[in-house]
Amino acid sequence: MKVCHEIRKNTYYDSVTLMLISKELKKMEGIKEALVGMATDLNKELAEMINISSEDIKSASPNDFFVSVLCHESIEKEIILDKVDKLLNEKKKESSLDYRPATLDSALKYEPNLNLALISVPGKYAAGEARKALNKGLHVMLFSDNVSMEDERKLKELASEKGLLMMGPDCGTAIINNVPLAFANVVKKGNIGVVGASGTGTQEVTVLIDRLGEGVSQVIGTGGRDLKKEIGGIMMLDGLKSLLEDDETSVIVLISKPPHKDVAKKVLEEVKKSNKPIVVNFIGGDKKEIEDHGGYFAKNLEDAAYMAVNLLRDKEDTPNYEEIEKMAKMEAAQIGSNQKYMRGLFTGGTLADEAMKIFMNHMDVYSNIPLKPDLKLLDIHKSIKDTCIDLGDDDFTVGKPHPMIDPSNRVERLLKEKEDESVAVVLMDFVLGYGSNEDPVGEMIPSIIEAKKAFEDRGQYLSVVGSICGTENDPQDYKKSKKRLEDIGVVVMPSNAQAARLTSSILKLLRGGSCE
Missing domain, CATH: 3.30.70.60 (Ribosomal protein S6/Translation elongation factor EF1B)
Structure with a gap:
């Protein structure tokens, strides 16, 4: 060589x-x-x-x-x-047909009516560029990460003083005036507004709203750290205020990874004053506290979407869980007695969080983003028993694109996991939409086929369970993506929560329990 x-x-x-x-x-x-x-x-x-x-x-x-x-x-x-x-x-x-101004000033000179800047530059330059845009009266979506907590707070305080949105840093998803920004899906316009401190969590809720026949007014991202104590929920509070004042928004959904309790309380105090119904999906949130403040508690992302649509329509539709028990029994019946563990390979961090939250009632799950400190993987490249990995975490993306753009890391990880004879189920998400890989399903199909064949050659069966975060109008085509996965033996569920429930039910059966 x-x-x-x-x-x-x-x-x-x-x-x-x-x-x-x-x-x-x-x-x-x-x-x-x-x-x-x-x-x-x-x-x-x-x-x-x-x-x-x-x-x-x-x-x-x-x-x-x-x-x-x-x-x-x-x-x-x-x-x-x-x-x-x-x-x-x-x-x-x-990209030859696109005009690409070299600076913010030249962009504003070319199009003086611009009112929003989407910024993606290396972290050390990001705060400076965002500050320039805010001082020119522009709303900002800051895709860049590696911005200090101090800079984030100062930027959001500046934006709040000027009556502007400061979405980010590390904000991956927004839909403003029906325009998808960064990682976002083609979602119908409607009357449900969303403020999300979570990229894929926000995507999951918006695509489920779309599939239920409704649409969104505005989808405001805050960046994943907004509800930490150091930031204080500045942008979630401002985003909530803007949706409360928006005539096209009838129902509001708030989404966040586990918030700091003092910040959660501050947000809920504003929920209490609202004259619009507000669905709250805070991972690890306190149901009683949310309901005592007049909010509607959602236990997961799917629940949040259904609840928002029900409030809009004044109906009581719920997800259909009846088939899960039957499917779990069918899958478990094919799995060998020495197979008992799960491997979750996720491109979306919030989707990984949600799955682990569903598992935690009956099993410990090791992870690079664990729900409990003692379940932190010492070596992120080596799975232990039941393991759930967020491949989009910084540890996996040094010098590489996010796995929603390039799933190579997940391909390699799946081919590594296929060597472990104790694995029973692999759980995966597939995120469609703008910003994502042009064919995330196609990128994974060869490795899924190879993994399933490796188990078959050993006289075993590998259950692969997945969910697709996408809509029928996304560039990658939800229906075709679903069929292609099903054609190679992947069990595709309607949501990430249902995929996690099915995986949980299979494992319960394998361990001698019932799938209730």
Whole structure:
């Protein structure tokens, strides 16, 4: 094997494009490792970690672009570089019709009526860019992470003073005036407003609302830390206020990962004053406290969607759980007596949280984002007994795209899990919509087939349970995605909560209990 590399001085490409090109290079026969990127400290460190660095790369500046691959001796460097140039040109053609202003000032000069900026830059520059946009009177959606808690609070205080939204940092989802931003789905316009301190949690609720025949007025993301004590729920409070004042919003849904109790109380005090029904889905939230403040307690994301639609229609529809027991018995009957553990491989952190919350009543689940500190995985790359992984967590995305963009990490993890003969069920989410991979189902199908065959060759059966967070109008097509998974033997449930319930029921049966 040999290392081939090239440096191109003062040449810029965006990080997501380069990450995807790295992935394409690794598919070439004879290439073991590949990294195409800007020579930032992070990328140089990553090149060192995978043993494809060089003195030229180490001395390159962040304005320089580099290619470095570990490949078979027979592969010529020119073939690799030709492939890189071809991929770069394809990406350039895809975006050639878009006007891409170099600065915020030039964008405002080109389109002076703009009132919202979506910002995605490296963390150390993010707060400064967001501050500029706020000071120019723009609402901000800050996709970037690695922003300090202090900067986040200051930005949100500034926005609040100016009557602007400061969605983020690390805000992955919003739908403003029916326009999906970042990771978001094609959801019908309607009268349910959402404020979410959770990206995939917000997506799950909005797609379920759409499938139930209703739509959303505004979907305001806050970033996942908004309800921490240090931030104080500034943007959830401002988002709630804006929806209370919005004539097109009749019902409101609030979504958050576990909030700080003092912040939760502050938000609930505002819920108590509301003249509109408000559904509250705080993971780990106190049902009595929420109801005492006039809110409608939702035990999970699916429950939140049904409750919001019921309040809008003044009806009492509920999810159909009747088939779960029957399906659990069918799956459990095919699984061997030595198989008893579950592996949850998630691209959405809140969906992983929700699944673990459903499991926690009858089993301990190890994770990189555990519900209890003593269930923290010591080695995130090695599963223990029942394990649920958030592959979108920072530990898995250093120098790599989020798994909703590029599921390579999940493919590799599934192929690793197939070697464990004690595994009975694999649980997965598939997130459709803008921002996500153009075919998240297709990316996983070969590895699912391979994993199921590995178990079959050992005389075993692997149950694969999934849910699809998407709508029929998403670019990836919900119905086709569902059929393709079912055609290879995946049990596809209507929601993440139901997928977790089915998995839980299968495991109860395997361990000698009932699936009640």
